[in-house]
Amino acid sequence: MEDRFSSNFFIRKSRSKKSNKCDIYLRITANGKRSDMSINRKIDHNQWNKRSSRVMGRNHDADMVNRYMDMITSKLNKIHQRLKDDEEYITSSRIMQEFNSGGKQTKLMLKEFKKHNVGVDLLIGRDISKSTAKRYWTCYSHIKQFIDEVFKEDDYRFQDIDYEFIKKFELFLKTVRNCNHNSALKYINNFKKIIRIALANQWMERDPFYNYKVQFEAVEREYLNAEEIDILYNKELHFDRLKVVRDMFVFSCYTGLAYSDVEKLSKSDITIGIDGKQWININRTKTKTRSSIPLLPIAKDILNRYAYDPQVIKTDRLIPVFSNQKSNAYLKEIAMLCGITKPLTTHLARHTFATTVTLTNGVPIETVSKMLGHKSLRTTQHYAKIVDRKVSDDMKILEEKLKIQSDKQKIKQ
Secondary structure, eight states: OOOOEEEEEEEEEOSOTTOOEEEEEEEEEETTEEEEEEEEEEEEGGGEETTTTEEOSSSHHHHHHHHHHHHHHHHHHHHHHHHHHTTOOOOHHHHHHHHHTTTOOOOBHHHHHHHHHHHHHHTBTTTBOHHHHHHHHHHHHHHHHHIIIIIOOSOOBGGGOOHHHHHHHHHHHHHTSOOOHHHHHHHHHHHHHHHHHHHHTTSOSSOTTTTOOOOOOOOOOOOOOHHHHHHHHHOOOOOHHHHHHHHHHHHHHTTOOOHHHHHHOBGGGEEEOTTSSEEEEEEOTTTOOEEEEEOOHHHHHHHHHTTTOHHHHHHTBSSOOOOHHHHHHHHHHHHHHHTOOSOOOHHHHHHHIIIIIIGGGTOOHHHHHHHHTOSSHHHHGGGTHHHHHHHHHHHHHHHHHHHHHHHHHHHHO
16 A cells, blocks of 8 residues: 655745735655645744745744644654555545544544445345445445545535535535436435434534425326337347346236346245235345235236246246346336337336236226335325226216206106
8 A cells, every 4th residue: 555644744824915924834645645734823034944944043932843843744754654554545634634523533424335335235125125225325426426526525524514515415416427407406415415424423413404494396107008018028039138028017016016126036935815806925135024915817817927937936036127227127028019108117017017007997096006015195196096087077977967967857848
């Protein structure tokens, strides 16, 4: 590991033309970068020895200033040695920060963020999904680039993070990283967890998020209508890879399962429900909440279709699946073959279950929420606009009935 470190003192003339005094500055240089700061001492220009970087003379004032600079040099050497012993990456700003904190070891945000993410990786498949862990690493990458490009630093102290830091990070995400509004705020929320950890450990005194408001924008959720589902399900496909992905997608349309839940679905997840019929009973990968879903006929047919598939038999899974990335790529190909212009993704199937398959057909939103495994009904209400369409259809039926009744009354009269 590269380790070049030095410290020295120099003077700067006062900005006041009337004063002959000069400010003494400290300069720290480490691995090619330097940081300067005033030590809050002044001397006459003629008293400074540039070669020795000390005050000339044997009087009391000169002796006090020289002793103070010796003390600073000693502290800097100790801080440098401690960082070196801990195999930390040494920068001039890091040493300066340690010195200004009174020699106390300060907590650095990127270092602790990385530790957090390593811990999260260990919980993948237990308490955390792989996609959630990946998002934390992406957030770490974004904020590391932000600190490097905006502050020209390798890391940043928790105690220096404030409201302005967060607003600048949000702007960086939207401009440099080209994130849309909601994506940027999701990364901000990831970062907020790291701040909560720092506050809990008393690594920082104030919560920089105190006056920061997160307001997500409403998003139009795409879904397939009944006609599009039929076209997709009945389309003659000539490649096995496309057939498998199509069937997995349609299965999700009739169960509401996310890709990660379909991927891990096994025979033990199929149980006999209170009605004596087959149900899916799983804990959702993302939220760990319980999902109980009666198997509809089309979903049963798809499971039966793959009952003797070699991959299913070998892995004890119910449906053979490709990776999420490959599945989404194949779905785009399938959409073109079916003449569907909507952007097909594995998650769009879940939206289709919530809207076209359930809510549109009169299933109460509370029941849909339970089957989707949502923790809050508010999450399910993102799909509630479809209920308005159902109300409209029902009211048309009512309108027809009232018209018939009115016509009958007229005939009697």
